[in-house]
Amino acid sequence: xxxxxxxxxxxxxxxxxxxxxxxxxxxxxxxxxxxxxxxxxxxxxxxxxxxxxxxxxxxxxxxxxxxxxxxxxxxxxxxxxxxxxxxxxxxxxxxxxxxxxxxxxxxxxxxxxxxxxxxxxxxxxxxxxxxxxxxxxxxxxxxxxxxxxxxxxxxxxxxxxxxxxxxxxxxxxxxxxxxxxxxxxxxxxxx
Amino acid sequence: xxxxxxxxxxxxxxxxxxxxxxxxxxxxxxxxxxxxxxxxxxxxxxxxxxxxxxxxxxxxxxxxxxxxxxxxxxxxxxxx
Numbered sequence: 054x055x056x057x058x059x060x061x062x063x064x065x066x067x068x069x070x071x072x073x074x075x076x077x078x079x080x081x082x083x084x085x086x087x088x089x090x091x092x093x094x095x096x097x098x099x100x101x102x103x104x105x106x107x108x109x110x111x112x113x114x115x116x117x118x119x120x121x122x123x124x125x126x127x128x129x130x131x132x133x134x135x136x137x138x139x140x141x142x143x144x145x146x147x148x149x150x151x152x153x154x155x156x157x158x159x160x161x162x163x164x165x166x167x168x169x170x171x172x173x174x175x176x177x178x179x180x181x182x183x184x185x186x187x188x189x190x191x192x193x194x195x196x197x198x199x200x201x202x203x204x205x206x207x208x209x210x211x212x213x214x215x216x217x218x219x220x221x222x223x224x225x226x227x228x229x230x231x232x233x234x235x236x237x238x239x240x241x242x243x244x
Numbered sequence: 245x246x247x248x249x250x251x252x253x254x255x256x257x258x259x260x261x262x263x264x265x266x267x268x269x270x271x272x273x274x275x276x277x278x279x280x281x282x283x284x285x286x287x288x289x290x291x292x293x294x295x296x297x298x299x300x301x302x303x304x305x306x307x308x309x310x311x312x313x314x315x316x317x318x319x320x321x322x323x324x
Contacts, residue, residue: 066321071309078307097324146293162293166300174304193301
């Protein structure tokens with residue numbers, strides 16, 4: 054790689070560090086720095102394949118997701134074999150209606166969600182197994198289409214749809230459990 | 245029999261609500277869900293909550309890069 058190209062790579066990479074770290078942190082939490090480093094290394098080696106400068110940010114994100122996918126495969130040999138639990142039957146909407154944690158509220162479900170701040174939601178997401186957290190993050194936070202996620206993760210579309218379904222259910226249940234654990238359901242601590 | 249769609253129970257409608265919001269179900273299933281929603285107030289509530297939860301998730305987490313991590317990564321880039 055020539056000096057000029059080195060310079061443009063550095064400019065691109067440094068400019069994209071916040072976005073890359075943010076995505077990496079949503080996917081792997083405390084291992085985000087390692088994931089970004091591995092991404093930068095792989096991107097540097099493949100920099101000639103970047104067709105237009107304007108696509109640089111998306112290109113780096115795609116590489117990060119490829120690295121993440123490869124790491125996930127190494128970590129989880131049988132990612133589809135997580136034990137079945139009672140999450141399938143859980144409904145946060147019904148649980149809130151049944152438990153009625155804010156009896157004086159006319160907007161119970163809305164108020165429940167507003168008891169969480171960003172840090173709380175981040176913590177709830179961190180409690181999900183990676184296999185479910187990744188599709189949720191990519192679909193609902195980063196805006197990837199389900200077909201794109203399937204292509205990135207190199208699994209059938211039906212598998213991604215199933216993981217999204219279970220991920221949403223687990224997310225709902227973890228929201229409820231977290232709210233109980235952290236006393237977010239007490240009237241006097243509602244924000 | 246006419247061509248009107250069969251009815252689905254609440255459990256099936258609820259199972260498909262997020263996919264319905266994502267436009268990730270077939271037109272036939274979409275019609276079934278919409279028919280169910282046309283008469284079931286509880287599932288309409290579930291739908292509204294699913295919509296709010298979706299927006300809540302989308303706007304919830306922007307992780308700032310800590311200054312020390314940013315400095316290390318910038319050094320890493322320079323050393324490539």
